[in-house]
Amino acid sequence: MGPKQAWGAFSIMVxxxxxxxxxxxxxxxxxxxxxxxVAPIVLLVYFYVLYKRYHVEVVPEHDIMEFEDPDDLRILxxxxxxxxxxxxxxxxxxxxxxARINRDKAFVWVAPRxxxxxxxALEIPSAAGxxxxxxxxxxxxxxxxxxxxxxxxxxxxxxxxxxxxxxSECKNCGADLEFYIALGGSKIGRRVLSEKAGEVKRxxxxxxxxxxxxx
Numbered sequence: 001m002g003p004k005q006a007w008g009a010f011s012i013m014v015x016x017x018x019x020x021x022x023x024x025x026x027x028x029x030x031x032x033x034x035x036x037x038v039a040p041i042v043l044l045v046y047f048y049v050l051y052k053r054y055h056v057e058v059v060p061e062h063d064i065m066e067f068e069d070p071d072d073l074r075i076l077x078x079x080x081x082x083x084x085x086x087x088x089x090x091x092x093x094x095x096x097x098x099a100r101i102n103r104d105k106a107f108v109w110v111a112p113r114x115x116x117x118x119x120x121a122l123e124i125p126s127a128a129g130x131x132x133x134x135x136x137x138x139x140x141x142x143x144x145x146x147x148x149x150x151x152x153x154x155x156x157x158x159x160x161x162x163x164x165x166x167x168s169e170c171k172n173c174g175a176d177l178e179f180y181i182a183l184g185g186s187k188i189g190r191r192v193l194s195e196k197a198g199e200v201k202r203x204x205x206x207x208x209x210x211x212x213x214x215x
Contacts, residue, residue: 001116001119001120002109003054003081003108003109003110003111003115003116004109005119006111006115006116006118006119006120007050007054007109007111007115007119008119009118009119010115010118010119011046011047011050013118014043014046015043018039018042018043019039021039022035022036022039054109054110054111055107055108055109056079056080056107056108056110056187056188057106057107057186057187057188057189058098058099058102058103058105058106058107058108059076059095059099059188060099060103061096061099061100061103064076064092064095064096064099065092065096066179067092068176068179069196070087070088070091071196071199072192072196073088073091073092073095074091075191075192075195075196076095076188076192077091077094077095079110079188079191079192080095080098080110081110081111081112081113081116082094082095082098156170156172156173156175156177156180157175157177157180157181157184157193157197158170158173158175158180158193158196158197158200158201159172159173159175159197159200159201160201161173163177173200175200180193180196
């Protein structure tokens with residue numbers, strides 16, 4: 001069972017749980033009008049979060065090859081629900097395989113293992129019809145536009161340090177500004193960027209004391 005079908009099975013359980021909760025609250029004497037107003041809102045929030053969080057862009061194979069930092073590859077693997085363990089080569093091979101399997105799609109459904117296991121246990125028929133294929137777009141975008149953005153950027157998108165006047169490498173954290181600014185042009189790129197920035201800022205927050213003593 002694929003992630004989309006697994007989410008379908010899980011969503012059926014959520015809808016049933018919402019209906020049971022509404023029935024119990026009604027039986028306990030709560031206002032039916034209030035319950036009828038809240039119950040649909042709960043479902044709307046659930047489906048909105050589900051769509052935004054687990055319906056993600058497929059990073060093309062050539063864009064995956066542009067990722068040089070293993071931490072970026074691990075973050076992307078976690079977003080896709082893939083294993084984030086292993087060397088840089090293993091992570092890249094895993095992501096390239098995922099990209100090749102979904103090469104004809106612009107977006108794909110992903111799901112945690114728990115949801116997939118539950119979906120398999122509740123096996124439901126696949127929905128009829130095929131999804132419309134959305135036009136493919138490179139995650140990194142156009143490099144010319146990226147270079148133009150760098151010239152207008154006054155701080156690093158990773159650590160917020162002042163951007164260098166020359167070159168595209170941050171003097172504070174070593175990030176490639178051209179790469180990360182281009183990465184911020186897509187939804188999944190912004191997610192990778194956000195997680196990467198949080199991780200780098202946590203590391204930079206703690207200064208490593210010098211091993212050298214003043215004599």
